[in-house]
Amino acid sequence: MSLTFRENNNIGFIEFDQEGSKVNLLTTAALQELDKILDTLAGKSSLNAVVIVSKKKDVFIAGADIREIEGITRPEDGARKSRAGQDILNKLEDLNVPTIALIDGVALGGGCELALACQYRLATFNEKVRIGLPEVNLGIFPAFGGTYRLPRLIGLPDGLTMILTGKPVDANKALRLGLVDRLAPQNGLDHHLNTFIADIRQGRVTSDKYARRKPKGLPAFLETSIFGQWLIFRQSVGSVLKNTKGFYPAPLKAIATIKKNFYLDRTRGLDTEARSFGELAVTAVSKNLIHVFYISEQYRKLNVEGIAPKPIKKCGILGAGVMGGGIAQLLSYSNIRVRLKDINYEALALGLRSAAKLYRDAVKKRRMKPYEAVVKMDKITTTLDYSGFANTDIIIEAVVENMEVKRKVFRELSAAVGPRAILATNTSALSVTEIAKETKDPSKVIGLHFFNPVHKMPLVEIITTAQTSQETLATTVAFAKRLGKTPIVVKDSCGFLVNRVLLGYINEAGRLLEEGLPAGRQGHSIVAIDKIMTDFGMPMGPFTLTDEVGLDVGGKVLHILEDGLGERFKAVETFEKVCAQGFLGKKSGKGFYLYKGKRVPNPEILPGHSGLCSDKTESLRRMLYVMINEAARCLEEQIVDAPGAIDVGMIFGAGFPAFRGGLLRYADSVGIPQIVGELGRLRDKFQAKRFEPAAYLLMLRNEKKKFYQ
């Protein structure tokens, strides 16, 4: 039993306490138990109030059971599930005693909808309180009446925002929105609850079923007039399309549903919700997003079993360039003291400038108070020598990508730091094992590869050598998580994971350009190739990405890959030529595109005319399958331990579209035999070894397996 009912002083308490779990989930079983309790309550109108509480620490109800949603295969099943929940919550809403959700922690998804079905919501000052409807992240929307009740309760604009972004709010924001009626301290909660109930009974808390907040002025006009509402819906569609490029059906469907049920009575409104939900729940996008949710949760919570990470209070950073400066900002943002070292003040100034800019923008966008920006920025100090390094807990090296320089730096570091310090390198492709040879204690050396821009990209690759100790790994993993990043652990090898998989794709795009993919309506092959990938769902095309990263940087990594992995990574001539012409990408104003005024393709880069490739589908396959093939080799070489690491890496490190479920999940959906067959065909057509299917792929095909079983 996960629900119990008890009465105390004429107040009924429905207590959620799911067995064998740290959190409560609104499972079908739990809902049925709730249903039974509500049936017995129907006859107890003498109660002063019914309070729904959780017995879990910091959790009210964390949401529905995702497995149940994952299991929906027919729209009717989805709609039925939705209706079943709706009916029970309606029963709760229709009780004729005051009902109160006492929220002392996370109330998400179904948990939030349950609270919405209560007449009143009392939250605590607990900083863990998070209330929201994150369903869109799973490719669905709230279907226990959430789309019906929330916009009515807190107003159309805020209601839409919460449902469409899926972002939960904290207790203070919830109070401001009218999502909760009052906040109470955790200490002496019983007393505050009793006061709240007394106030309700004496009519001192607004009891309007919906619309707790009374807007005034222009917002009121917008929210209450049909025209205003039409405008709000229209704007929402616009901003959703801008953010999702139409690849994600859930938010659009949510808008369409709310646009209907906002004007319907409860029965018909909820029916609309249930039917739309059923249709969404069976989409491939939803299944893919659920898959991504599972694997990203898995890596977000990664830890090294049995080993306690060491605390990290102070970090030294070597090199104040784009990466070093970005890392310094990220660390200071996470309240870690930073000693930033470079070889001259101009470099240090650049690092400080980029960090200060991020803080200034955050203040401007009101994501941070001015004083917070000062306190955080103050955590960065600069130096030209190794003073202040002796008592650091970790050093992150982000100097130029040159083995000789890195060797020298690690030799110096090894002498400058204390014995407990972890020495991490942010190299994107150089051998960590080689670098570690220069130190007194290679067990303390590890790779910590951030992606640019550091504050935005959620992934870090943690690279271990054969000597890296488990304690070093555990501490670094914990450190990455503390910075809000999702870590994947990669064995030291040429190019690690993300760059290795990604660079093959970029290079393939270069080949397509050399072969002269017909530009069609795009006017230039560069744009045409980029468009193939953005149409697939990548946030930007391969050439735009290369311009962002810098052609010199990309070229350098390609050379390292070619040296380590062979000729399939030999940079196409176009890259070498363009780089030699000084077109380095966005930073130099010119790359594959020109960046003065409106972005246009660089007219000095001419596509080839071989006519080998004229087909968009084949081009897309070449770019994707090269990646899949390389990813298979990485699994074969056991560079990562699971396909999940590759999908997490490609989604969060390279922007591979989440709605496709990740690179290898996508491969599974295409079918391994199809991919192997196509690779074979491409190998024969182009006489190119790079399309030779990896042994791992052949093994999967022969054993009739998939990447994910």
Next chain:
Amino acid sequence: MHRVAIIDGIRTPFCKMGTEFRDLNAQELGRIATRELLERTGVDPRQIDEVIFGNVGQPADAANIARVIALLSGIPKTVPAYTVHRNCASGIEAAVQAAMKIQLGQGDCYIAGGTESMSNIPFYFSKELQDILTHLGRAKTLPQKLQTLIRLRPAYLKPRVGLEMGLTDPVCGLIMGSTAEVLAKEFGITREEQDAFALESHLRALRGQAILREEIVPIIPPPKYKLAIEHDNGPREGQTIEALQKLKPYFDRRSGTVTVGNSSQITDGAAALLITSEQKAKELNLKPLGFIKAYAFAGVEPHRMGIGPAHAIPRVLKKAGMRLKDIQAVEINEAFAAQVLACLKALESPAFEKESRYEGYCGAIDRNILNVNGGAIALGHPVGTTGARLILTMLKHMNRHNLNTGLVSLCVGGGQGAAVVLER
């Protein structure tokens, strides 16, 4: 009593008011010096018993600025902090507070320093305007509001300059420069003597620029974070006696001798010192720069405030059990050339020695051991900071030249003198 060791110190460059540091407030300057001191000494912040800072223009947005500095610098929140104000001797007062606490056994590890951002000393509303604004806030109806506003006169909008108010003695009514004029007249100090002294300060400061780097943490100042400021910007390259002589007297236009050229500069800067008991220094394996041997303060007439050092020096020597001849290096803060010269004359005068009952503790100070790397006329005088800066500069000088004794002294607005004897 425990012996008081000064382990190390660091200061920011000193920049003239309104120049490179105008966007760094006093707490930021103090934070930079304090944090760098922690970084360079490597001392565990948990070892620190208290943080004490001197500050004169105490900013409204950083009440108890020492506490603000301590927290921004990463000193644990469990470590208390307080701010001291003895006008121009605030920085020395902070160090003396630490010394006294160590001597009493109250604690054995302190950060003491001074900070001042004279660029950020605010302008004030006139009293009349303040009254009107207060009334306006309380007025409820529109007629009431209008009635209040109608009292407004253009003259009320004239701001009162905080810096000027701070530099004016409320008891004798003189601005600091005028007190220097009083001494110049009393001691017969000529314009030529003052200008020569000022020129020497600039020359010595320029010569000492490389040496002073030892005590300076370079700063890349916000909001632009463009250039690193590595040196004090007060010392003027190519300063000539002719240029100094051309300046008009600032405080007494007709018969005066004190000019902006022979007065200290108005400057931003901060300094921080790590002060421990000798025992604690041994425990932490820290090598002290030197020790505080004695300290003394003296009161004088407010309108003669610049004579303060002439009284504080004999007193501190007496406490230290030393004579002037035992002192190997001297720093007397150059608030005004006239005032330093007056002090030197007074100390040399047998009549002064006798009248003040300082027998045996007065005498001539060799100009070759006085302010050898320049003083506030060239380097600037961030009022709350200077005391700490003088101790730091002196200790570094003593270490460089292997000297055993040093004397630091300054005059204090309001009519005081402060002095500290340092030893190695």
